[in-house]
Amino acid sequence: MKAAVFHEPNQPLTIEDVEIEKPKRREVLLRTAYAGLCHSDLHFMEGLYPYPTPAVLGHEGAAVVEAVGEDVTYVKPGDHVITCLSVFCGECPQCMTGHPNLCENTEVKLLPGAARRLKWKGEVLHQAFNLSVFAEQMVVHEHAVVKINPEIPLDRAALVGCGVMTxxxxxxxxxxxxxxxxxxxxxxxxxxxxxxxxxxxxxxxxxxxxxxxxxxxxxxxxxxxxxxxxxxxxxxxxxxxxxxxxxxxxxxxxxxxxxxxxxxxxxxxxxxxxxxxxxxxxxxxxxxxxxxxxxxxxxxxxxMGGNRFRVDMPRLLEMWQQGRLKLDHLISGKISLEQINEGFAMLKSGTPVRNLINFGVA
Structure with missing residues (x-):
């Protein structure tokens, strides 16, 4: 599959052919539909926050489930989902006291450099934020996605994955x-x-x-x-x-x-x-x-706005359907994965609100 690879701060991302693992227990394989270009990614690209490299960045996205691993019951192939970096375990003290966005379980919310789901040139390619949305496919924990109404356009849904929710x-x-x-x-x-x-x-x-x-x-x-x-x-x-x-x-x-x-x-x-x-x-x-x-x-x-994303994101999309939440004005344009560096240059200029990478998923 194709992915935008981050090599080091203040250097362009490169489009590479990378390998992705099959989903293991409680993991799902996603086909990325849209990915938002967010200032948070730009902070890592400019070296303001460190991250192990090489890596695939990106954390705001919507996708379609392609396959599921063992013991996954929440989604099935064909389901439409929003990804969220607030992956949760549901069992740690933070999750059990109403703060799943602050989950402490590092077996679910993997620390930077711990994931082994991507490879490039035979070596580990680091997965950012337990997601790596700047790629045609993702393997993530089932608790990193929320299932949504398939009638919701996936470009609008992608916006809710970070910026709107936050x-x-x-x-x-x-x-x-x-x-x-x-x-x-x-x-x-x-x-x-x-x-x-x-x-x-x-x-x-x-x-x-x-x-x-x-x-x-x-x-x-x-x-x-x-x-x-x-x-x-x-x-x-x-x-x-x-x-x-x-x-x-x-x-x-x-x-x-x-x-x-x-x-x-x-x-x-x-x-x-x-x-x-x-x-x-x-x-x-x-x-x-x-x-x-x-x-x-x-x-x-x-x-991330103190989210309980499995509850909050569907509610936000329902408010959009009712005409109360405004998503349409946030989309500045749509670009291809190959145009990602130009998209971030525009973001840095302060002109657009949100450019979305369109991966061509219907």
Missing amino acids: GVGAVFHAAKVEPGSTVAILGCGGIGLSAVNGAALAGAARIIAVDTNPSKLDLAKLMGATDTVNASNVDVVATIKEMTGGGVPYSFEAIGLKQTAEQSFAMLRPGGVATIIGMIPLGTRIELHGADFLRDKKIQGTS
Whole structure:
């Protein structure tokens, strides 16, 4: 099969013929339909987060089940699924206390470099995030997929696999935004726009979207933003405090930068909570004023929106069918696997929201 291979940071991915193992006990073989190009993958490609190489990246996708291994009962060949990096065991303390996205079982959620499902030139080709979606096929644990209604278009389904789930989940699960409240969201990429949409679904009365790209701010309005701030020419914190009469009760950082993380905390009103969604580069420290904590201000992170993806993703797709969740606006274009480097170059420019790799699966 064909796959995009990551060799080392800041070098192009190469399209290679690679070998894939047959599914073993509790594993499934998938035929990839669509894969989203996400900023999270770009962080690894730029060396901001280390990963063993060579590897096949990619974590946002939709696929069709081709074969199943022993003891797999959840899916069968022909089923349509969304993949999710939040693979879970269902038995560890995190899973049993309602946090399957934080599963601790390393026999199911394999650590980087542990998987032996891919080979290239006779050597191990590392599987990223227990998925490796930038390939025509995947072998994954059955708990890395959720079965979906086959009537759902697989391109829309792929978006839910990371960006939409993370953005909406941060609003619903991590921050628990209250109806009628005011929300500020820094960054209007795929995750930030999904957080905007999630805030609208949660009943926020005022949703302030912040970005430096006017076209993305326009798109944020379509996703539910009531106000926009172009951060390229204003003091974001001062502007939002003036707009809201002292700050917001909820802020979300969806970029992954030190500056915007600090801004998200600084714009809070007393008692507010800032939720960091973006991947801040490894080793980067953020600086906060200690006295602010005396005013009950809080800052927190979230892993994939605190998802319970087997429950959450079908619900999100049902909301899309009802016209409440907006997915269509997130797709900027579709490319072939061979165009993946050009796709990431466009992503780095900040122009598109989501380009999808189309693997030609009906």
